[in-house]
Amino acid sequence: MPVAPSPEWVQELKATLPEPPALRRRRLVADWGFSELEMRDVLGSGTMDAIEATVAAGCSAQAARKWWVTELARRANEAGVDVEALGISPTQVAEVQGLVEAGTINDKLARQVIEGVLAGEGSPADVVANRGLAVVSDTGALGAAVDRAIEANPDVAARIRDGKLQAAGALIGAVMKEMRGQADAAAVRELILARLS
Numbered sequence: 001m002p003v004a005p006s007p008e009w010v011q012e013l014k015a016t017l018p019e020p021p022a023l024r025r026r027r028l029v030a031d032w033g034f035s036e037l038e039m040r041d042v043l044g045s046g047t048m049d050a051i052e053a054t055v056a057a058g059c060s061a062q063a064a065r066k067w068w069v070t071e072l073a074r075r076a077n078e079a080g081v082d083v084e085a086l087g088i089s090p091t092q093v094a095e096v097q098g099l100v101e102a103g104t105i106n107d108k109l110a111r112q113v114i115e116g117v118l119a120g121e122g123s124p125a126d127v128v129a130n131r132g133l134a135v136v137s138d139t140g141a142l143g144a145a146v147d148r149a150i151e152a153n154p155d156v157a158a159r160i161r162d163g164k165l166q167a168a169g170a171l172i173g174a175v176m177k178e179m180r181g182q183a184d185a186a187a188v189r190e191l192i193l194a195r196l197s
Contacts, residue, residue: 032061045073053090137184149174
């Protein structure tokens with residue numbers, strides 16, 4: 001005897017079905033603004049769910065993709081585990097990106113923060129505080145480092161004085177090296193140009 005389900009029951013069942021993978025992928029490509037190549041990288045690294053959760057935690061899709069597809073997928077690969085098994089949550093990744101956007105840390109320091117979170121040192125903010133990883137933007141400390149870099153590189157300083165501003169990169173690099181990557185690069189550039197103008 002044939003069974004004829006009610007239209008309400010059919011609608012109820014449809015509502016409980018998960019989104020088909022192809023539709024989900026198309027929706028996320030549109031929502032996130034990813035190219036097909038970027039989405040292929042996401043799918044290949046197995047990070048789509050993690051990125052979606054990180055975006056839901058307040059991170060931009062491109063920043064979430066940057067951390068999950070590159071840094072975290074690489075670490076998972078090295079450890080021989082799935083990226084979800086690493087021990088860092090999408091909320092923590094969003095917090096790391098928030099610290100970068102606030103200027104508290106830069107991308108280089110963010111990698112150290114991720115390392116600390118993975119080592120069980122606490123939240124991203126705890127790692128920044130405990131390891132002393134905050135970006136230095138104190139103009140006194142930066143100014144002294146800039147002066148030393150200019151003094152150690154007179155030929156570069158002369159090129160900047162002659163209008164070749166792209167040469168400032170060499171002095172910025174010297175300051176960043178001296179300050180273990182914790183200098184605010186934009187502030188360093190401003191100080192260099194101010195001193196050599």
